[in-house]
Amino acid sequence: MNIEEESTYLPLPDRSRSPKFALAGFVLLSFGALLGVTVAIQEPWMNARDLPTNTWLRDLGVSSQWLANVSDWLSWIGSGARTVPIVLTVSVLLVIFRKWQWALFLLASSQLGFLVSNSVKYLVGRDRPPWGEFTARQTGTSFPSGHSFTGIASWVAIGIIVLYVFPKRWSRAACGLICTMGILVGVSRLILARHWVTDVLGAWLLASGWLLLVWAGFLWLFEERLSAEHDDQGSMIGKNTSN
Structure with a gap:
């Protein structure tokens, strides 16, 4: 890879590092699954342990209108009704601009991840926190937090795409902003008292692992293919610069 290309885009991690990423993912998934099993077996005990922290975070939202408003917006943008159309739009744009590999990455992380999250929800069957009103569909689906899972599996995935697809002079900042928003979606669910603390923690573990x-x-x-394409683009940049 030449100097011009290196100065424009961040290089992808080498293919040889894939097993390390897979191992880290497996470990995080295992911890998330272990937490889910613990919640399913010891739900009253886990609820009692979560309650003080949940109460404190809920009280923060009740006492601060701006914090409640920000949390409402984060939960709104992090919901499936908003995230799925955004993911599909980004995927279509990636295909149009001949970056279909990244579209596959995003769809696998977000949409297959949705199946992982929902499967665990119905296996664990945890009740919601004792505040607010929940629909019959929401009852018994507290672990893991779907919004928190989506924040990682969809929004952080988009952040990773931005990091490597766009010029690095601003892609780092954009990636950081998108990923921060994705993480804060989970926090917003605690401020709004829609989930237990361990619901969000479990979602982060499972989604990060996935x-x-x-x-x-x-x-x-x-x-290897994407790095070769970057090399070719860099060669073209070098030729144009020399001319």
């Missing part, structure tokens, strides 16, 4: 597994597969399948 994202790392998808990332490992993506690098294993496509890193």
Whole structure:
């Protein structure tokens, strides 16, 4: 890879690092699954342990209108009704601009991740916190937090795409902003008292593990091809500069 290309885009991690990412993903998924099993077996005990922290975070939202408003917006943008159309739009744009590998990465992380999250929800069957009103569909689906899972599996995945697809002079800042928003979606669910603390923690563990597994597969399948394309683009840049 030449100097011009290196100065424009961040290089992808080498394909040889895929097993390490996969191992990290497996470890995080295992911890998330272990937490889910603990919640399913010892739900009253876990609820009692979560309650003080949940109460404190809920009281923060009640006492601060701006914090409640920000949390409402984060939960709104992090919901499936908003995230799914955004993911599909980004995927279509990636295909149009001949970056279909990244579209596969995003769809695998977000949409297959949705199946992972929902499967665990119905297996664990945890009740919601004792505040607010919940629909019959929401009852018994507290673990893991779907919004928190989506914040990682969809929004952090988009942040990773931005980091590597766009020029690095601003892609780092954009990636940081998108990823921060994705993480804060989970925090917003605690401020709004829609989930237990361990619901959000479990979602972060499961979603991060799933994202790392998808990332490992993506690098294993496509890193060499994408790096070669960047090399070709860099050669063209070098020729144009010399002319």
